[in-house]
Amino acid sequence: GADELCVHARTRVQGYKPPAHWHKIAAIKDHVSIPIIANGDIWSADDARAAQAHSHCQDLMLGRGSLSRPDLARIIRAAFNHETYQALVWQDIQTILLQQLSLLEDQPDKYVTSRLKQWLLYLKRSYPEAATLFQTIKRLHCTDTIKPLMIH
Incomplete structure (x- = not known):
């Protein structure tokens, strides 16, 4: 069981x-x-x-x-635990997103960019910047094109 x-x-x-x-x-x-x-x-x-x-x-x-x-x-x-915690800010999230892209660099671009966009749709609930980034990249399918747009 x-x-x-x-x-x-x-x-x-x-x-x-x-x-x-x-x-x-x-x-x-x-x-x-x-x-x-x-x-x-x-x-x-x-x-x-x-x-x-x-x-x-x-x-x-x-x-x-x-x-x-x-x-x-x-x-x-x-x-x-009644402790103070400094929640992640958008810059922290950008770093995590870029790390995720690096971990997936051996995968096809279409897969990687689709997963990134999917995650951004979840992130926008907590980070308005994610909605902006999604709008910027939603029609792009190449990670090399997207990466520079993620660093602002």
Whole structure:
């Protein structure tokens, strides 16, 4: 059997449409003996607290929220521990994006640029600069053309 189980708080039909139904995870947790990990619509420390409260789960899995805020886990940990944390700023995100491009340089440009654009669409939720960059590069398909546009 499984040692633990991660449960997304929506059905396949509901997809990513809010709200996440964390309370339904609690019902599952009450009927199994293995640890349950709650997932779904965790975009902030407040969401993490609410997910824990409604699901009765201590452990959380971050999905799209961590694509929108790459340091979301650190933000949540700092909030839970009543610590100060300096969240990543756009310049930090630019560095991460460029590192990601470097890691993927052996992949086809079409794949790399598609993934970059997809990530920018998530990032724009937290960083308005991502929306601007997306608009600048959305019709480009060559990483060598895109890289210089990412450094401002």
